Amino acid sequence: MSVASSVLVPYASYLRVYEPLTAFPEPERTHWARYARRPRTPGAQEELRRSLADLLPTPPVPVPVHESAEAFVAHLDGVVVICPWRTRLRAWLAVEELVAEGYPGLVLDAMLPPVVRSQVASDYERWLPRNPDARPWIRTAVWHVPLRWFALFGDEDRHYEPGEPREPGAPRGAAPVLRYRTTMAQARRRLARALRALRESIDEGPMTEGLVEVGRWLEEFHPRALVELDFGGLVHAVTEEWLAEDRSAAQMAEGIAALRAGDGEAASEAYGRLAERWRAVRDLRFAN
Numbered sequence: 001m002s003v004a005s006s007v008l009v010p011y012a013s014y015l016r017v018y019e020p021l022t023a024f025p026e027p028e029r030t031h032w033a034r035y036a037r038r039p040r041t042p043g044a045q046e047e048l049r050r051s052l053a054d055l056l057p058t059p060p061v062p063v064p065v066h067e068s069a070e071a072f073v074a075h076l077d078g079v080v081v082i083c084p085w086r087t088r089l090r091a092w093l094a095v096e097e098l099v100a101e102g103y104p105g106l107v108l109d110a111m112l113p114p115v116v117r118s119q120v121a122s123d124y125e126r127w128l129p130r131n132p133d134a135r136p137w138i139r140t141a142v143w144h145v146p147l148r149w150f151a152l153f154g155d156e157d158r159h160y161e162p163g164e165p166r167e168p169g170a171p172r173g174a175a176p177v178l179r180y181r182t183t184m185a186q187a188r189r190r191l192a193r194a195l196r197a198l199r200e201s202i203d204e205g206p207m208t209e210g211l212v213e214v215g216r217w218l219e220e221f222h223p224r225a226l227v228e229l230d231f232g233g234l235v236h237a238v239t240e241e242w243l244a245e246d247r248s249a250a251q252m253a254e255g256i257a258a259l260r261a262g263d264g265e266a267a268s269e270a271y272g273r274l275a276e277r278w279r280a281v282r283d284l285r286f287a288n
Contacts, residue, residue: 011237014044015139015149015214016228017184018074018081023222032082036073044072044232047085059116063091063123076183076226083137083228090136092124135220143237144282147252147274148210149229151194152187153180155250162240176235178243184218184225191215194252197259201267237284248274 021029021036035041047070068087073080099108099117112120128134141149163176182190191211198208218227235243255270 011143012233013141013145014228014230014232015141015152016072016083016230017137017218017221018072018076018083018226018228019137019222020076020079020081020224023225024082031069032071032084033080035069035071036080036082041073042070044230047087059113062095062112062116063120064088074181074226074228076224079224081226085138086134086136089134090138090140092120092127093136094140095120096124135217137221139217143234143285144278145229145231145234145248146210147248147271147278148207148214150249150252150274151211151256152190152214152227153182153229153249154186154190154253155247157182158247158249160244162244163235176240176243178231178235178246180229180249182227184221184223184227187227188215188218190253191218193260194256197256201259201262201264234281238281246277248277251277 021033024032047068064087066088068085070085070087072083072085074083075081095112095117098112103111108117157180159177159179159181161174161177164174191214195208195211195215198205198211202208231243251270251274255267255274258264258267258270
């Protein structure tokens with residue numbers, strides 16, 4: 001095992017969609033049906049470790065040569081649902097986002113040399129016309145959870161598992177888990193209610209635009225899909241007390257309910273508390 005694959009990769013959260021097998025065409029459907037019967041499937045940390053290992057060579061390999069045949073597997077009302085990794089597509093999109101961030105040339109060149117960026121762009125341009133309907137099943141955010149994601153969930157969707165305690169010097173135990181899961185139908189209903197409340201109360205802004213964009217993405221998937229928000233590696237950036245106390249989806253729902261009731265002051269207060277909570281997490285990027 002390489003050094004890169006032996007460490008935890010922290011600080012990323014995920015919004016995932018799991019679709020039933022009927023949503024996939026053949027022969028992919030058969031592949032996923034067999035895949036779901038495996039006794040064990042890899043998790044998010046393993047996917048990230050593999051990606052990091054590709055960044056170690058010189059020059060780095062930011063986009064895999066071949067698309068991943070791995071997926072996350074879950075069950076919704078007894079039905080197997082699948083969330084393909086699509087690591088190659090997501091890597092292309094991540095490189096595009098990195099370039100669009102506007103980093104200084106010297107910094108960007110140090111991360112991804114120009115020849116590597118040029119090759120990545122050329123490969124994507126050749127691939128895209130043959131796959132015009134391609135879209136990722138997974139969205140990733142670093143050092144935070146985008147607040148708009150919480151609008152898809154209710155507090156009843158929350159699932160928290162504390163980490164395993166360990167003695168000093170003992171092997172690392174299981175990390176805590178914090179995630180939300182809901183049906184696609186419920187996620188779309190909540191998003192529609194949030195958008196209606198925002199548009200009736202305030203002018204168009206970043207939150208409205210973000211919800212519209214997430215809504216368009218959700219429309220790409222099967223109506224009987226599962227939607228999951230996973231705090232992922234963020235559980236390593238904050239304390240277990242912080243995780244146990246977190247009720248971000250409930251706070252978002254409180255703000256939306258206040259907007260619908262015409263109480264702008266209460267809505268602003270609820271959203272302000274939520275934004276400040278997550279601002280403190282994002283500020284950890286600059287800690288040493």
